[in-house]
Amino acid sequence: MENLKFQNITLFEFIIFIHSLQLASGMLIMPSPLATTAGTDGWISIILGWIITSIIGVFIILMLQKNPNKNFSQILKTYFGKWVGKILFLAYAFYLFFAGFNTLLKATDIVKVWIFPSTPAYQIAILLLLPFIILALSGLRALTSYSMLVFFFTTWMPLFLFFSLKSMYAPLHLLPIFKDGIYPIVKATKETITPYAGLEIAYFIFPFLPKKQKAIKGILIANTGTMFFYLYVTILSYIYFSPEGIKDVIWPVFH
Template structure:
């Protein structure tokens, strides 16, 4: 019997967790970043960044195929000893906590700034943390089901943007490569931050019902993420002039102000309210992964005590201190640098190490 068989997830849940973690606030922020870094050619940077991420995600899956019965921590403990597994679990716990904190504070800031300006940040964080604990305490299977629900209930959002078709100007995209390849390539590293989350497969892989479908599942998740970013970026670039796209913060929300529906006054308010389900995938799965790491270090199965402590800490911290947008930007930069090291670099290094380790051991056995 598999070690993690009692909490298996389906392929669809696997896809939705990875997709939700990546697309959460990238859908809001990425068009403005690409307009600033590469102008209206920024959509090409997204394609390149998406393809690089797909390649990196396949490296993660190739790594996990070396030890399909366990997580990356079990693998390290098996090959290098328990100290290596615990050290990796500790680093991943810190990374997932930073990931969750960044997503939570961004959401609190957005809701407070756009919907509930008079509501204290502490109350907003508390309202978000209560359902977070309810979902995450019941294990990965429930987290996977919630990810399915969050994405499916938000699937109407892209169709709302079709109401802006009459205001789009495709000529804003012309000419392609107007400033050459240099701005496009220089903007590619900035896209990696908005594709982070696929390293969760180092924990999710042994829980997956049909592991042979893991490569396809991760490619689908990254592909949907890339298409979502392309959709909203191209739409914003065609709605706003090249100069406006560089000046307007959160253009994905700004575009919605042009939509008038007879049955609702502010479409952007409804968008933020429903998109909060997607935002929640930026902290609910990472929080679960963080407590999974901490309980693995202690060799325990019960993760709820750790989860309660972190949830209370996150909510209480906003009462005493709420990062400003500039400070949140610094946190995001730290997360981006950490994410590139952990998600893009570490799996490849680990795969090379295992290849060398197996070759050396085979050589010793032959002698």
């Protein structure tokens, strides 16, 4: 019982943990694919993606609140039956694996290009992976504490990004709004779904949240914080680079 109590997380930790998982490396590359599809109206797609994922997040919490004594696997079996539930659980496990693998590849690529260009990629991947394996084996408390530490040590970075623009920006790049119509904006929304991924971790950390009635509030705050961060990075990228130039920049944040 004491061990379970030790693993409990506060609402703030719940919010920061989800928010941290969402950010990952998506913020570094998202402005470019959005601009390729929707031009400088891509920031509107971020808002549409936020609406969609917020609705999904609310449904996730409502499902968990309705089944407070069941884990994710048991919930799937309750709603879809034994065999279909198992298949869906395995599919979700594969999704988590490939999502994590994809994030690791992106992080490895960034470190190799910008920091250690002469270091073999596999060595960088191992060095990035080992700390997370240790944290995962240490339990939820270690994971949430790490998320909090990273959050507080990186809160200054958005301001640094703003001041790095100096006078090299052109807000008129954002105009006119809806220059290509609604369809490209809606189409580009698919580019935001993966960067918003992370809400589903609520399936696993919800049981450790004592104030479960505040879970909907928590997941919406986390998702909204992610939206504002993506908007901030994307809009700054659009006013710094030309409307055509942003399409060719893989990691606009580093420029």
